[in-house]
Amino acid sequence: MSEARPLRVVSIAHPAVSRAIGRRRYAPFADRPELDVHLVVPATWHEFGRVLTADPPDDPGVTVHVMPIRLPRAGPMGWYLHVYPGLRRLLRQLDPDVIHLWEEPWSLVALQASLLKRRAALVLEVDQNILKRLPPPFEAIRRHVLRHTAHLLSRSPDATQVCRARGYAGPVTMIGYGVDQDVFQPADAVAADPGDAPRPPGLRLGYVGRLIAEKGLDDALDAMARTSTPVSLVIVGEGPHEPALRARIAALGLGDRVTLRGWASPAEVARVMHGLDALILLTRTTGAVREQFGRVIVEAQSCGVPVIGSTCGAIPDVVGDGGWIVPEHDPAALATLLDTIAGDPDERATRAPASRRNVLTRFTYKAVAEALATSWLSAAGRTIPREKIDIVGSDRRSPLSRSDIGNHAPTR
Template identity: 75%
Template sequence: MSENRRLRVLSIAHPAVSRDVGRRRYYPLATRDDLDVHLVVPATWHQFGRTTTADPPDDPGVTVHVMPIRLPKAGPMGWYLHFYPGLRKLIRRLDPDVIHLWEEPWSVVALQACLLKGRAALVMEVDQNILKTLPPPFESIRRHVLRNTAHVLSRSPDATAVVRARGYTGPVSPIGYGVDLDTFRPAAEPRRSGTSALRLGYVGRLVEEKGLDDALDAMTRARADITLSILGEGPYEPRLRERIAALGLTERVDMRGWASPAEVARFMHGLDALILLTRTTKAVREQFGRVIVEAQSCGVPVIGSTCGAIPDVIGDGGWVVPESDPATLATTLDSIAGAPPERAEKSAGGRGNVLARFTYDAVAQALATSWIAAAAETNSREKSHKNGSSGKTTVSHSYAGNE
C-alpha cells in the first residue's frame, strides 16, 4: 500500500441492509481521513419471516454498494447460504487493503470473500457462541476461512472460545453493538417510581427460549403489584396467550406487535425495568442482547438471566438472576419493587455502561483499530516473505482493541 493512500476497507455486512439496525455504526468513520470505507449490503434480506429492502446508499462515512444476492433463504442454513455474484468484479476494482465480514466464518459469503480477497487482510466479526460440529461442507468452510483470517472481532468470550477451538490463533478484539443515542435516550419526564405497580417490559421475538414463561410464573409468586408489557411477535405467541389466561394474568399483561425504533424507545420510557430471561439450550445461548443496551440508553435498568453474554452486557445497569428460576426472580422483583432508590442507581449505572462501551463511536473505533492492525500485520508478513524471512511480526499492544 502506498504511504499516502488511505487504507481501503471493504466491509460485507448483511445486518447493514437497514440503517436502524446496522449501518449507523459506520457513520463516525466520516471524520477520519485515514480510511476509505466501502460497505456491501444485500438488495433484499429475508429473516424471521420478514423481507427487508435495503435503505438508499447515501450514508456518511462509508460508500455503500447495494448488490443482489443468490440463495437468500435456501436450505437448512437459511440466509447463511447467500453470496454476491458481483463481488469478484467489485474487489478487483477497489483492490482493498482489508476485507471485513460481519458474517460467520462458516457462511458461504465468508468463503467467497476468502477465495477472492487477493492481497487483502481478512477480518471476521463473529457472534456464534455455541461450539458444535457443523454439517458438511460448513465445518470445512469455517476452518478454511479461520486459517486465512488476520483478525477476529468477537461479540463475547464464548464467541472467542468457538473460533479458538476451530483453529484460529491470531489476535482477537472485543466489539459490542452500538446504540442510537438520539433515539434511545432518557425520557424528558422520568416515570415516577413507587407511585403504582412495578412495570416490567419485554422487547423481542416471542419464542420459548426467551423465558417469558418464567416471568409469568414469577408474577404469580411475587407479593408486589407487577405488570408486564410485551412488544414483539413470534411463533410462541399463541402458547404465551394461553399461559397468560391460565394463570389469571390477563389484566396484568398486555401484548403488541413489532414497532419502529422510536416507538420502542417510547415503550421503554414507561417501564421500571426491562427483562431478558433467555434460557440456554443446545441451539441457543444469548450472543449479546441488543435490547439490553437500548433500554439502558433510555435510563431503564435490566433484569437478565445468566444465559450467555447477558451478565457482561448488563454490567452495573441491572440485576442478574439464574436461568429458569421463577422463584428467585419473584424474590428479586419484590426487592426491586420496594426499593426505588436502587432502581435509580441501576438506571444511572446502565446509562453509564452504554456511554462507556456501546456507543456508535466506540464500535467504529473497534472496527478501525482492527482494520489498521490487520493491514499492518499482513503487510509485515509480505515484506518478511519478500526478504526471505519466515519470522512473524507481532502486533503491537495498541491494536488490542480495548480502547
C-alpha cells in the same frame, strides 16, 4: 504499499441492508481521513418472513455498494448460502487492503471473500457462541476461512472460544453493538406523548423481542404470580410462543397485569421503555440457543431503564452495572428480586443512571467504529493508537461482549 494512501477497507455485511440498524456504526468514519471504507450490502434480503430492500447508498462515512446476491433464501441455512456474483469485479477494481466480513465463517460469502481476497487481509466479525460440529461442507468452510483470517472481531468471549476451538490462533478485538441515542433517550429528554397510557401501580416490567419459549417469559409470569407486591408486564413482539403465553397468563390470573402488543417501531418501543422500571431478558440456554448479545439491553439502558437479565450467554457482561442478574429458569429467585427492588426505590434510582453510563461508555456507534478501525489497522500492519493496543490480541472478558434471536423487530 506506501501508507500515503488511506487504508482501503471493503466491509461485506448483510445486516447493513438497513440504515437504521446496520449502517449507523459506519458514520464515524466520516471523521477518519486515514480510512477509505466501502460497504457491500445485498439489494434485497430475506429475514423472518420479510423481504427487505436495501436503503439508498448515500450514508456518511462509507461508500455503499448495493449488489444483487444469489441464493437469497435456501431453507434454514438461508442466511449462510448467499454470494455476490459481482464481488470479484468489485474487489479487483478497489484493490482493498482489508476485507471485513460481518458474516459467520461457515457462510458461502465468507468462503467467496477468502478465495477472492488476493493481497487483502481478512477480518472476521463473529457472533456464534455455541460450539458444535457443522454438517458438510460447512465445517470445512469454517476451518478454511479461519485459517485465512488475520484478525477476529468477537461479540463475546464465548464466540472467541468457538473460533479458537476451530483453529483460529490470531489476535482478537472485542466489539459490541451501538445504540441509536437519537431514538433511545431517557424519558426526561423527550416531550411527553399525551396519548401515553397512565402508569399502572407497582413495579413496571417490559419485554421486547420474539415470543419463543427460549426467551424465558414463562419464568417471568411464574415469578409475577409469586410476588407479594404488584408487578405488571408489557410485552412487545410476536412469535410462535404467543398462544402458549396467553394460555399461561389466563391460568395464572394475570390478565389484568400483562399486556401483549405486536411489533413496534423503534420510536414506539422507546416510548414503552419510558414507562418501565426495568426491562427483562431471561433467555434460557439450550443446545441451539445462547444469548449472543441482547441488543434490546442497550436500547433500554440508553433510555435510562435498568435490565433484569438471566445468566445466559453474554447477558451478564452486556448488562454490567446497569441492572440485575438472576439464574436461568428460576422463577423463585426472580420473584425474590422483584419484591426486593419493588420495595427499594433508592436501588432503582441508583441502577437507572448506571444503565445509562454503561451505554455511553461502551455501546455508542463511536465505540463500535473504534473497534472496527482497530482491527482493520492491526490486520493491515498499520499503526494503532497506543491506547488501543491493549485490546488487540486479548481474550480476556471484555466490557464489549447479537442476539441469535431477534429483538424488537424482525430485522436486528
